[in-house]
Amino acid sequence: MKTVVITGSTRGLGYEMAKVFLRNDWNVVINGVNENRLNHAVESLNELKSKSDILGVLGNIANPEDIQNLMSNAVSQFGAVDIWINNAGVNQPSKAIL
Secondary structure, eight states: OOEEEESSOSSHHHHHHHHHHHHTTOEEEEEESOHHHHHHHHHHHHTSOOSSOEEEEEOOTTSHHHHHHHHHHHHHHHSOOSEEEOOOOOOOGGGOOO
């Protein structure tokens, strides 16, 4: 079974991509910076009927240690990462650090 990591995937487009991959029997690793949203997203995705598994990893991909932790957890759980989707980011200009 193939595995995808999707950063910034506790809501919005990243979350919707996670649903599509799960429905197509991919193992999915989701990521976000808010623990409550991450736990809620994992619970919701687990309710989908799928032969695959979901893993949630807390972290901020702006932090190199968090990126390494995300990759390490994904590989430890599923053996390899086939696709990595960098979806995390600020899409609200008022919150961007310039």
